[in-house]
Amino acid sequence: MTALDWSDLQHTLPDAARDLLAPGTPVVVTGCAGFIGSHLTEALLALGCEVVGVDRLTDYYDVAQKRDNLRGPLASDRFTFLERDINDLDAVELLAGRRVCFHLAAQAGVRASWGGEFCNYLDWNVQATQHLLEAARHERVRPQLARLVYSSSSSVYGDQPRYPVTEDDLPMPRSPYGVTKLAAEHLCVLYGANYEVPTSSLRYFTVYGPRQRPDMAFRIFLEAALDGRPFTVYGDGQQTRDFTFVADAVRANLMAAAATSTTEVFNVGGGSRVSLREALDTLQELLREAVPGCEAELVYDAMAMGDVRHTAADGSRAADTVGWSPTVGLREGLAREVAWVVARRSDDDR
Numbered sequence: 001m002t003a004l005d006w007s008d009l010q011h012t013l014p015d016a017a018r019d020l021l022a023p024g025t026p027v028v029v030t031g032c033a034g035f036i037g038s039h040l041t042e043a044l045l046a047l048g049c050e051v052v053g054v055d056r057l058t059d060y061y062d063v064a065q066k067r068d069n070l071r072g073p074l075a076s077d078r079f080t081f082l083e084r085d086i087n088d089l090d091a092v093e094l095l096a097g098r099r100v101c102f103h104l105a106a107q108a109g110v111r112a113s114w115g116g117e118f119c120n121y122l123d124w125n126v127q128a129t130q131h132l133l134e135a136a137r138h139e140r141v142r143p144q145l146a147r148l149v150y151s152s153s154s155s156v157y158g159d160q161p162r163y164p165v166t167e168d169d170l171p172m173p174r175s176p177y178g179v180t181k182l183a184a185e186h187l188c189v190l191y192g193a194n195y196e197v198p199t200s201s202l203r204y205f206t207v208y209g210p211r212q213r214p215d216m217a218f219r220i221f222l223e224a225a226l227d228g229r230p231f232t233v234y235g236d237g238q239q240t241r242d243f244t245f246v247a248d249a250v251r252a253n254l255m256a257a258a259a260t261s262t263t264e265v266f267n268v269g270g271g272s273r274v275s276l277r278e279a280l281d282t283l284q285e286l287l288r289e290a291v292p293g294c295e296a297e298l299v300y301d302a303m304a305m306g307d308v309r310h311t312a313a314d315g316s317r318a319a320d321t322v323g324w325s326p327t328v329g330l331r332e333g334l335a336r337e338v339a340w341v342v343a344r345r346s347d348d349d350r
Helices: 015-020 035-047 063-069 091-095 115-136 176-195 217-227 246-256 276-290 316-322 330-349
Strands: 026-030 050-054 079-082 100-103 147-153 199-204 230-234 240-242 263-268 273-275 297-301
Touching: 026 035, 035 050, 035 063, 035 100, 035 246, 091 115, 100 115, 115 147, 115 176, 147 176, 147 246, 176 199, 176 263, 199 246, 217 230, 217 276, 217 330, 230 276, 240 276, 246 263, 246 316, 263 316, 273 276, 276 330
Parallel strands: 026 050, 026 100, 050 079, 100 147, 147 199, 199 263, 230 297
Antiparallel strands: 240 273
16 A cells, blocks of 8 residues: 655755665665555655665564555566565675665564563664675675665663753663664764765654554554554653654655765654653544544553653754755644554455
8 A cells, every 4th residue: 555645755855865866776675564664665666766675574563564565666667575584685795786775674662672582683683784784895885885774763862861862962772672773873883984884874763654563652542442442551641752754754764865974873853742642632633533433542551661751853963964854743644644544444344
């Protein structure tokens, strides 16, 4: 299901990004079947790029949704799909001749990163990134590769003494997931300093929108409300987040690809800090408009291990460096997610 319209994308990008990602440009997207990765893949195809997508289609959530995310790209003759684990690929062959590698593949989830599953986070968040960086410095890859754009997370910050946070604030992750995302960022810095591999690391702040993973709060809320099940709020609901619409996260990837310094780190935040309860109230209102009579029941439980109390991004570095700033407000973005979830259910019922 094509959830976002990219028809005007070329006219909204800065010249540097538009020139780098001109029609025919060969690129790689890892994690191409995921929430953000599938939208990015479609945006690149809309720009006319030749895209190789890699995704191992893990069962962390329903593989059928991931395959559905790929329906649009698979219909394009400019898209090649590799259902593979990055660690098992010849990464030099993958990257040779490619202008940009957008590296989104990762094991997601703060709460699932504790205990025995941590080995997966090491393999797919740290080792896979190092595998690509090693290839990026190879003599067959480095001359053509303009940049590796790495998808990091605001989880690297943990709880901070002041908000909004800047990229220069001390990272203090509170979960094993956050530790692995920060470790991969540090690898990007190291390969830039030692081998001049150009990288941009994007610290996403709570991305939402169509195709959101089924383990993320807004998606869980909507599915629970439509099923008549209660939704559990972990904490008192007054924790705040800087919610970022998925189309803005995609635009950040495209613009960060054209950065000029060897190593960059950018906050990617939606521009407004609101409480979880306020966001859920807006979501309930929008859902009631879409499905009259649909009401969500909220129950409260203790704050989950690894969750942080607040997040808020200072986005000035991305704005000043590559011209990125968020364009979609929370209410508009939530309305699009509601519409997608409702439409998806309608399609499943046919």
